[in-house]
Amino acid sequence: MSRRYVIIGGDAAGMSAASQIRRLDPDATIDVFERDNVVSYAQCGLPYYIGGLVPSAERLVARTKQEFEEKYNIRVHLRHEATAVDPTAKIVAVTDFATGDTRTVPYDKLLIATGARPILPGWEGRDLAGVFPLKTLGDAERILADLRDRPVERVVIIGGGYIGLEMAEAFHLLGKTVTVLDLAPQLALTFDADMADLARDALERHGIAVGLGEEVRRLEGEGGRVRAVVTNKNTYPADLVLVAVGVVPNSELAREAGAELGPKGAIRVNDRMETSLPDVYAAGDCATQFHRIKGADDFVPLGTHANKQGRVAGTNMTGGDARFAGIVGSAIMKVLDIAMGRTGLSSREAEALGVPFETVRIRSRAHARYYPDNAELHVKLLFRRDDRRLLGGQIVGKAGVDKRVDVLATALYHGMTIDELEALDLSYAPPFNAVWDPLQQAATVAKKADRRAER
Amino acid sequence: MSRRYVIIGGDAAGMSAASQIRRLDPDATIDVFERDNVVSYAQCGLPYYIGGLVPSAERLVARTKQEFEEKYNIRVHLRHEATAVDPTAKIVAVTDFATGDTRTVPYDKLLIATGARPILPGWEGRDLAGVFPLKTLGDAERILADLRDRPVERVVIIGGGYIGLEMAEAFHLLGKTVTVLDLAPQLALTFDADMADLARDALERHGIAVGLGEEVRRLEGEGGRVRAVVTNKNTYPADLVLVAVGVVPNSELAREAGAELGPKGAIRVNDRMETSLPDVYAAGDCATQFHRIKGADDFVPLGTHANKQGRVAGTNMTGGDARFAGIVGSAIMKVLDIAMGRTGLSSREAEALGVPFETVRIRSRAHARYYPDNAELHVKLLFRRDDRRLLGGQIVGKAGVDKRVDVLATALYHGMTIDELEALDLSYAPPFNAVWDPLQQAATVAKKADRRAER
Numbered sequence: 001m002s003r004r005y006v007i008i009g010g011d012a013a014g015m016s017a018a019s020q021i022r023r024l025d026p027d028a029t030i031d032v033f034e035r036d037n038v039v040s041y042a043q044c045g046l047p048y049y050i051g052g053l054v055p056s057a058e059r060l061v062a063r064t065k066q067e068f069e070e071k072y073n074i075r076v077h078l079r080h081e082a083t084a085v086d087p088t089a090k091i092v093a094v095t096d097f098a099t100g101d102t103r104t105v106p107y108d109k110l111l112i113a114t115g116a117r118p119i120l121p122g123w124e125g126r127d128l129a130g131v132f133p134l135k136t137l138g139d140a141e142r143i144l145a146d147l148r149d150r151p152v153e154r155v156v157i158i159g160g161g162y163i164g165l166e167m168a169e170a171f172h173l174l175g176k177t178v179t180v181l182d183l184a185p186q187l188a189l190t191f192d193a194d195m196a197d198l199a200r201d202a203l204e205r206h207g208i209a210v211g212l213g214e215e216v217r218r219l220e221g222e223g224g225r226v227r228a229v230v231t232n233k234n235t236y237p238a239d240l241v242l243v244a245v246g247v248v249p250n251s252e253l254a255r256e257a258g259a260e261l262g263p264k265g266a267i268r269v270n271d272r273m274e275t276s277l278p279d280v281y282a283a284g285d286c287a288t289q290f291h292r293i294k295g296a297d298d299f300v301p302l303g304t305h306a307n308k309q310g311r312v313a314g315t316n317m318t319g320g321d322a323r324f325a326g327i328v329g330s331a332i333m334k335v336l337d338i339a340m341g342r343t344g345l346s347s348r349e350a351e352a353l354g355v356p357f358e359t360v361r362i363r364s365r366a367h368a369r370y371y372p373d374n375a376e377l378h379v380k381l382l383f384r385r386d387d388r389r390l391l392g393g394q395i396v397g398k399a400g401v402d403k404r405v406d407v408l409a410t411a412l413y414h415g416m417t418i419d420e421l422e423a424l425d426l427s428y429a430p431p432f433n434a435v436w437d438p439l440q441q442a443a444t445v446a447k448k449a450d451r452r453a454e455r
Numbered sequence: 456m457s458r459r460y461v462i463i464g465g466d467a468a469g470m471s472a473a474s475q476i477r478r479l480d481p482d483a484t485i486d487v488f489e490r491d492n493v494v495s496y497a498q499c500g501l502p503y504y505i506g507g508l509v510p511s512a513e514r515l516v517a518r519t520k521q522e523f524e525e526k527y528n529i530r531v532h533l534r535h536e537a538t539a540v541d542p543t544a545k546i547v548a549v550t551d552f553a554t555g556d557t558r559t560v561p562y563d564k565l566l567i568a569t570g571a572r573p574i575l576p577g578w579e580g581r582d583l584a585g586v587f588p589l590k591t592l593g594d595a596e597r598i599l600a601d602l603r604d605r606p607v608e609r610v611v612i613i614g615g616g617y618i619g620l621e622m623a624e625a626f627h628l629l630g631k632t633v634t635v636l637d638l639a640p641q642l643a644l645t646f647d648a649d650m651a652d653l654a655r656d657a658l659e660r661h662g663i664a665v666g667l668g669e670e671v672r673r674l675e676g677e678g679g680r681v682r683a684v685v686t687n688k689n690t691y692p693a694d695l696v697l698v699a700v701g702v703v704p705n706s707e708l709a710r711e712a713g714a715e716l717g718p719k720g721a722i723r724v725n726d727r728m729e730t731s732l733p734d735v736y737a738a739g740d741c742a743t744q745f746h747r748i749k750g751a752d753d754f755v756p757l758g759t760h761a762n763k764q765g766r767v768a769g770t771n772m773t774g775g776d777a778r779f780a781g782i783v784g785s786a787i788m789k790v791l792d793i794a795m796g797r798t799g800l801s802s803r804e805a806e807a808l809g810v811p812f813e814t815v816r817i818r819s820r821a822h823a824r825y826y827p828d829n830a831e832l833h834v835k836l837l838f839r840r841d842d843r844r845l846l847g848g849q850i851v852g853k854a855g856v857d858k859r860v861d862v863l864a865t866a867l868y869h870g871m872t873i874d875e876l877e878a879l880d881l882s883y884a885p886p887f888n889a890v891w892d893p894l895q896q897a898a899t900v901a902k903k904a905d906r907r908a909e910r
Contacts, residue, residue, distance in 0.1 A: 012890070045825055045833035045885050059825040098689040163507035164883075292880075304883045308888050332882035341882050370500055370514040402887040409880055423780035425747075425795050425864055427787035428759045429621075430500050432857040435467070435762050 002027040005317060006092055006105055007251070008082040009113035010034030011043065012303050012312035013284025015068070017111050020314025022072045028318070030073070031105060033080040033094050036370035038137055039065055044303050046140045047163070051170030057137055059310065060264040078204055085257035087277040109279050109317040112259075112267060113310065114250035116285035116301045125219030130226040134163055135197060142207065143242070144374055152239040153177055156229045158216055159244035165199060165335045168208055177207075178183030179236055181214040181229065183245075188340065190331060191394050192347045194361065195340070195380055198396045203339045211236070239372045247301055249286040262288040264299035271323045273313035274454060282414070283309035290326035293344050293412060295354060295393060295426065300327055328412040333406055337398055344392025344412050360446045364438035366400035368430035376398040379442045381408075388417040388450060394440070402437050418446045460772060461547055461560055463537040463569035463708070465489030466498065467758050468739025468765035470523070473564050475769025477527045483773070486560060488535040488549050493592055494520055500759050501595045502618070505624030512592055540565065540712035542732040547692060564734050564772040567709050567722060568765065571702035571740035571756045581676030584695045585681040589618055596699070607630055607694040611684045613671055614699035620654060620790045622697055623663050624882070627752065627791065632662075634691055636669040636684065638700075640801040645786060646849050647802045649793070650818065650835055657793045666691070703740040703754055717743035719754035726778045728768035736772055738764035743748045745781035748799050748846060748867060749808060755782055784847065785864040792853055796860030799847025799867050808862035811840040815901040819893035821855035823885035832855040834897045835875070836863075843872040843905060850895070859894050873901045 005021050007014045013430040018030050032039065041061045042237035065076040079097040086092075091104045118133035120126055130150070134285055146152065155171045157164045162191045172180045180187070180203060186196040187203075187210065195444045200210050215232040219241060226337050229236045249266040253261075260276035262268035267275055267282040271290060275282050284306035293296040313320035329349075332341035350357045368374070375398035383392040393408040395401045411421055422443035428435055436444070461477050462469045465487045473485050484571040487494065496516045532660045534552040541547075545866060546559045573588035575581055585605070587598050599790035601607065610626045612619045626633045628723040635642070635658060641651040642658075642665065655665050661833045669689040673694060684691045704721040706714075715731035717723035722730055722737040730737050737763035760782055770777035784804075787796035805812045816835040823829070830853035838848040848863040866876055877898035883890055892897070 036892045042825065042885070042890075044883070044890075045823060048826060048885055054825050088658075156697065227679065244867045298732040302883065303890050304880065325875070326880075328880045331879045332884045332887055334884060339887065343880070343882065368497065368500060370497065370509050371503060371530075372508055402882055403861055405882040406858055406862045406892075407865050409882060410862050410871075413875070414869040414871070415877055416865075416869070420780070420868070423763070424861075424868055425759065425781075425783045425785045425798070427785040427857055427860040427864060428499070428757070429617075429789060430497070430503055430792065431789045432787055435497075435499075435758050437861075445468055455515070 002029050003108045005030045005109050006030045007111045009115055010039035011115060015040040016279050016310030017073045017314035019220050020311045021318055024318040031075045033082050035081045036136055037078045039076055040046055041137055047166035047170045050140055050143055051173040054285035087280055103398035107246055111313050112254050112282040113284045115285045116247035116249050119246045121250055123216055125216055125221055128219055128221040128226040129224055133243050152159045153375045155240045156236050156238040156239050157242045162333050164244040166333055169336050172206055172208055179209040181211045184214055185213050191342055195394045199335050199340055202336050206336050208318035210306050219323040253288050261298045266299040273309055274314045283313040292326040292328050328409050330409040332402055338396060339401035340396045341401045342394045343405050343409040350382055357382050358385055358449055359392055360449055362442045362445055364441050366431050371430040377438050381442045382416045383444055383446055389415050416445045457484050458563045460485045460564050461562035462487045462566045464570055465494035465571055467761035469493040469568035471762050471765025472769035473529045474774055475766045477529060479773040485545045486530045488532045488537050489707045490536045491591060492533045495724055496592055500591060502621035502625045505595055505598055505754050506628045515566050542735055557600055566768050567737040568739045569705035571704050574701050574703055575698055576626045578671055578673050580676055583676040584679055588698050589647040601644055609692050610695045611691050611693035612697045617788050619699040621788055624791050627661055627663055634664040636666040638670055640668050645801060646797055650700040650851055654790050654795055657791050662789050706741050717752045728764055736768040738768040747781040747783050783864050783867040787857055787860055793851060794856035795851045796856045797849045798860050798864040805846050812837050812846050813840055813904055815897055815904055817897045817900055819896050822888050826885040834893045836897045836901055838873045840900055844870050873898045
């Protein structure tokens with residue numbers, strides 16, 4: 001008899017696993033249960049869909065339910081929610097939203113890929129019309145419908161992280177008057193404050209207001225619709241409010257089945273994506289990720305990790321042996337005319353880890369100083385004081401940011417020192433770089449700072 | 456008494472060394488002898504100066520003779536040629552072009568940084584007016600003067616390597632009718648033929664003619680000026696001819712002093728930039744570079760290596776201990792609307808090395824498929840069949856080429872496998888990448904190809 005695979009959640013991790021299972025186990029029975037009415041779409045593309053750069057939702061869908069069913073013989077059950085897992089009986093209880101019926105589905109191998117959901121704090125007024133999170137395609141469609149149906153002029157974004165800043169750009173592109181509020185004294189908390197200030201500069205340069213240290217007290221409405229955001233400091237008129245203060249893993253199902261949880265309540269997995277329950281795997285935004293630089297499990301819900309973990313899970317579920325190599329903390333975002341990238345540890349993370357470290361920061365250029373359109377590039381490196389190993393880096397500028405982040409990410413993977421970074425044979429021609437890459441310029445400064453510290 | 460440092464050659468390697476010596480030995484006496492009338496300028500910028508993208512030669516000069524003298528107390532002797540080195544007496548014979556006088560200069564430590572010179576084959580007609588090499592700023596000025604003074608419409612470039620292709624772009628930008636001829640059956644011999652074909656496509660798309668397998672027989676002239684290039688196949692009318700068929704190291708001075716030579720006649724140096732002669736160092740385009748992937752000395756005259764080797768030489772000349780980590784073979788060039796980058800070994804080099812290897816080639820996209828302006832990206836990877844280590848890569852496309860070359864260069868530095876490449880935590884957001892970077896997509900294909908080969 002063919003093996004029965006059940007996958008709960010049909011986005012990046014779930015569908016990567018399903019595809020991998022099909023590849024490795026052609027006879028398998030594969031059932032995917034997805035609460036939403038769409039599978040396998042690019043969540044990271046939602047800000048660009050809302051901002052009008054992506055003309056249709058269809059363009060965000062990598063493969064449709066029909067393609068999965070017809071081409072890959074993967075059964076996709078939309079609008080179905082898994083409500084309970086019995087790891088002893090090896091069954092999942094599933095409710096069909098259309099009929100309200102619940103049935104049990106047996107599995108040989110189960111993958112929990114339930115993702116994460118946006119945090120919506122318990123503010124008064126949070127249920128007013130015009131207040132939105134952004135996590136799913138449905139959220140995006142609701143925001144777009146609201147923009148179409150109502151006169152929206154002033155948008156307030158609560159939360160200055162990745163989604164908040166990408167959406168600030170999107171609303172700005174749509175001609176809205178945008179304000180970004182954050183509780184913290186800086187935007188983009190995964191960056192050091194001095195680098196995050198460059199995001200603030202970019203927003204303000206484009207006429208987007210930024211409020212920091214803003215504690216939201218309540219949302220005010222009129223006729224059931226949001227009208228203002230009231231903070232400890234001010235009242236911000238708002239026709240639309242986006243709440244983007246982070247996500248939490250959808251780990252309840254796994255927890256109730258007895259699975260061990262890890263950081264931030266995410267489902268603890270090992271490098272084979274196995275949970276603490278036999279034959280139950282987890283992957284993606286609901287699961288933990290091993291952080292190579294921290295040497296510990298972390299919770300960093302990103303599409304790249306979800307795809308990798310899904311593929312690893314799928315391989316192992318069929319009896320293979322794949323290992324998730326872990327993350328180094330790479331991330332990037334576009335904020336209007338600048339890009340902000342980071343990898344490894346921020347100063348905050350390095351402090352929390354208690355390792356002795358130094359930082360250097362330089363201002364350089366994306367390519368040869370004499371070649372046209374030469375954009376400024378800000379580079380910050382963190383490295384260990386004891387063994388000079390790189391700990392992390394942050395890069396901000398108008399061009400060439402992604403390149404330097406990815407070089408650093410590759411260097412971090414193998415624990416390179418600042419000396420090795422300086423010695424790299426990176427490609428050079430005037431349109432692409434300086435003879436010494438800005439990363440190497442920063443490494444040179446780091447070496448000098450290190451020598452000074454030794455004295 | 457302060458130590459006496461003599462440096463022969465005042466470009467990238469020489470002036471990097473001089474600066475480093477000044478930093479580490481503040482009391483040193485530093486004399487630089489430079490045959491030309493300028494020091495420390497960006498040779499790699501010459502095609503962009505000729506093409507008009509860099510408005511003046513001054514912009515190419517990193518630091519002037521005056522700056523070196525006044526700020527760094529480095530004595531720069533322009534238009535001086537070193538004609539002999541006596542490593543036993545530790546003296547250099549130097550001729551002043553202005554006076555014709557020759558004197559001897561004693562040294563404690565000597566650096567030979569004499570660079571390379573363009574090959575000018577012994578074709579009949581090679582001395583005709585309108586026939587130019589391009590290596591120095593003087594060459595560039597002569598080409599620009601010729602373009603100003605004469606009606607130049609048809610330009611023939613002999614040699615389709617880096618300089619030849621960058622100059623094809625430059626002359627095209629100036630509105631000239633350009634033909635590129637190469638003896639080989641492909642352009643850009645450091646690339647595999649299938650990837651080099653993309654350069655040919657780019658040239659032809661812009662109306663630049665390409666002739667391959669073209670053996671130059673002679674240059675024809677009229678009134679002392681070049682009129683045509685005659686090959687085994689055809690006669691190409693030409694108002695100006697650029698000869699760009701490679702360079703040879705200026706190693707005669709070192710050889711005559713008894714220094715050991717290496718590949719292509721370059722001065723053999725160890726990782727401290729020491730030649731076989733005591734207290735005599737060499738660096739840059741006249742010296743060898745240790746190739747990490749080949750595990751052997753090579754001759755790859757590039758500005759990046761010259762800068763690194765110069766700095767290493769300078770450190771060691773003052774009694775420090777710096778090591779040149781070696782090269783991995785990274786290079787990149789812009790050819791009109793595409794970039795062509797490579798690192799590690801080409802198929803030709805891997806074959807010559809005799810290692811068992813596979814290649815994979817994919818066509819992908821520079822960023823998320825749904826995000827606007829999504830350029831095609833061609834990726835070719837080479838990896839060892841025995842231990843799956845990366846051997847090299849070639850990337851061609853309109854955007855995102857430099858990033859992938861540099862990630863590969865970093866991966867190659869530590870001998871990553873294709874599995875590790877696939878596992879890298881590279882930064883992702885739709886404007887910058889796909890969820891799986893094209894390099895990782897290629898690694899996935901490579902893994903499958905490898906599995907098939909195992910069966």
